[in-house]
Amino acid sequence: MSQTLSAQLRLRDLILSGELQPGERLSEPSVAERLGASRTPVRAALVRLAEEGLVKPIPSGGFAVNSFAEEEIHDAIELRGTLEGHAARLAAERGAPGGTLAEMRRLLVRMDEATTPPISEDGFTDYVALNAHFHELLVEAAGSAVVARQIGRVVALPFASPSGFVLAQAALPASQRVLVVAQEHHRAVVEAIEHREAARAEALMREHARLARRNLELVLHDQDSLRLVRGGVLIRRRGWA
Amino acid sequence: MSQTLSAQLRLRDLILSGELQPGERLSEPSVAERLGASRTPVRAALVRLAEEGLVKPIPSGGFAVNSFAEEEIHDAIELRGTLEGHAARLAAERGAPGGTLAEMRRLLVRMDEATTPPISEDGFTDYVALNAHFHELLVEAAGSAVVARQIGRVVALPFASPSGFVLAQAALPASQRVLVVAQEHHRAVVEAIEHREAARAEALMREHARLARRNLELVLHDQDSLRLVRGGVLIRRRGWA
DNA sequence: GCGGATCAACCTGTATACAGACTGTATCAC
DNA sequence: GTGATACAGTCTGTATACAGGTTGATCCGC
Numbered sequence: 001m002s003q004t005l006s007a008q009l010r011l012r013d014l015i016l017s018g019e020l021q022p023g024e025r026l027s028e029p030s031v032a033e034r035l036g037a038s039r040t041p042v043r044a045a046l047v048r049l050a051e052e053g054l055v056k057p058i059p060s061g062g063f064a065v066n067s068f069a070e071e072e073i074h075d076a077i078e079l080r081g082t083l084e085g086h087a088a089r090l091a092a093e094r095g096a097p098g099g100t101l102a103e104m105r106r107l108l109v110r111m112d113e114a115t116t117p118p119i120s121e122d123g124f125t126d127y128v129a130l131n132a133h134f135h136e137l138l139v140e141a142a143g144s145a146v147v148a149r150q151i152g153r154v155v156a157l158p159f160a161s162p163s164g165f166v167l168a169q170a171a172l173p174a175s176q177r178v179l180v181v182a183q184e185h186h187r188a189v190v191e192a193i194e195h196r197e198a199a200r201a202e203a204l205m206r207e208h209a210r211l212a213r214r215n216l217e218l219v220l221h222d223q224d225s226l227r228l229v230r231g232g233v234l235i236r237r238r239g240w241a
Numbered sequence: 242m243s244q245t246l247s248a249q250l251r252l253r254d255l256i257l258s259g260e261l262q263p264g265e266r267l268s269e270p271s272v273a274e275r276l277g278a279s280r281t282p283v284r285a286a287l288v289r290l291a292e293e294g295l296v297k298p299i300p301s302g303g304f305a306v307n308s309f310a311e312e313e314i315h316d317a318i319e320l321r322g323t324l325e326g327h328a329a330r331l332a333a334e335r336g337a338p339g340g341t342l343a344e345m346r347r348l349l350v351r352m353d354e355a356t357t358p359p360i361s362e363d364g365f366t367d368y369v370a371l372n373a374h375f376h377e378l379l380v381e382a383a384g385s386a387v388v389a390r391q392i393g394r395v396v397a398l399p400f401a402s403p404s405g406f407v408l409a410q411a412a413l414p415a416s417q418r419v420l421v422v423a424q425e426h427h428r429a430v431v432e433a434i435e436h437r438e439a440a441r442a443e444a445l446m447r448e449h450a451r452l453a454r455r456n457l458e459l460v461l462h463d464q465d466s467l468r469l470v471r472g473g474v475l476i477r478r479r480g481w482a
Numbered sequence: 483g484c485g486g487a488t489c490a491a492c493c494t495g496t497a498t499a500c501a502g503a504c505t506g507t508a509t510c511a512c
Numbered sequence: 513g514t515g516a517t518a519c520a521g522t523c524t525g526t527a528t529a530c531a532g533g534t535t536g537a538t539c540c541g542c
Contacts, residue, residue, distance in 0.1 A: 146320055281528090301534060488538085491537100494532090499527085499528085500528105
């Protein structure tokens with residue numbers, strides 16, 4: 001693996017885990033020393049993380065760890081809903097590849113299994129992985145590289161991703177009901193794509209993203225569950241320090 | 242200005258003007274010599290152009306000038322429609338800043354003036370600038386940095402931008418009618434945002450982008466007008482070499 | 483004449499040196 | 513005590529050297 005990629009991955013981890021605090025300046029020499037690389041790959045990694053949004057350029061040069069207002073995350077999730085709705089609509093209008101749809105149906109069955117009560121902790125973990133895969137397949141079903149790229153950029157922020165709040169939400173009382181509804185959305189959108197019901201497919205994915213928005217609000221006011229959200233340390237809560 | 246930024250801008254110009262052919266490999270030393278900079282800022286510029294999409298990473302390392310299939314541009318324009326629809330909906334739902342709306346209304350008047358028949362060539366040029374500004378204001382009206390950033394990324398490709406085909410279309414017979422319709426969309430979307438008619442605002446911007454798609458098709462089969470499209474040389478036409 | 487191996491040129495990825503700019507602190511004047 | 517200023521440390525942006533790998537061409541064998 002290249003030094004640049006390695007630096008990018010490890011730096012991302014350091015930021016998302018909170019080891020590097022939001023607002024902290026990331027000077028190239030210090031990061032280079034910490035990662036055991038030279039400045040050149042570190043700089044390249046910083047540029048890419050800035051593209052992702054985890055890191056923000058400082059006007060006078062260099063980068064600092066970014067932080068995110070509650071409203072921004074709100075917007076990012078809603079935007080994901082619109083984009084996934086766009087993808088679902090395209091898939092329905094143009095027809096999705098049979099193989100992709102078949103795989104989505106297989107996933108549905110496995111997600112059902114993972115979420116039949118009582119849901120174990122492993123069940124939740126499995127669900128997160130399956131859910132992520134399902135959303136990837138949805139993008140694939142749209143058959144558009146342009147759309148895939150764009151969705152990839154929104155989802156790069158972990159708390160905007162489809163599984164961002166699932167694990168944290170598992171600790172909350174309403175978790176099972178939310179999962180049931182989410183799973184119903186999954187099932188319905190596959191059906192809508194199969195039946196070429198474009199408007200329905202689009203509306204479903206928008207509503208689906210709303211579940212994440214609701215989870216965001218619940219989790220934000222529960223210090224403990226927020227710790228379970230990857231990158232949660234980067235979130236600035238309303239009326240907080 | 243930094244060497245990196247300068248290299249980025251000039252390299253972009255070289256690519257969009259067709260001086261660097263699609264598919265051509267851009268080796269860092271050759272580009273550096275051509276631009277009179279060293280490899281370091283050239284490499285940084287290439288990374289950013291790759292982010293924009295004008296340049297594509299080669300598996301074995303380095304970059305080549307990218308090219309775009311007709312379908313990709315189709316998809317990019319439709320995606321822009323969805324995103325601008327999203328922005329218009331947000332503006333209507335949340336309420337747009339009064340100053341922004343007022344400026345949009347002033348722009349409408351000036352665009353009317355630029356497009357009252359007979360439309361001069363200057364009229365078209367003016368319209369392109371005003372139209373670009375209008376679309377920027379629409380994004381501003383949504384009041385979401387996340388959305389603005391995302392739209393900015395789609396619009397970075399010049400043929401996916403709101404004014405991408407206006408100039409080329411000016412050479413076509415149906416140009417005046419298209420402009421009348423486009424301008425009606427502009428007027429209606431401002432009205433919809435003012436009246437908080439979110440669904441209408443969204444639908445209008447989607448339909449608005451469809452005009453660009455129609456222009457794309459017209460222009461693609463007219464070699465002469467294609468030359469007027471910035472970045473037109475990068476477009477791979479269906480069933481062409 | 484054609485396919486494969488060898489070799490040379492070139493290119494990328496990385497490390498590092500250097501100049502100019504910036505930040506923050508400590509000192510001095512008021 | 514407060515504000516401005518000078519200075520030192522540090523950082524970024526850039527140039528350049530070097531190693532490993534890739535590409536393309538030439539030459540040889542069949």
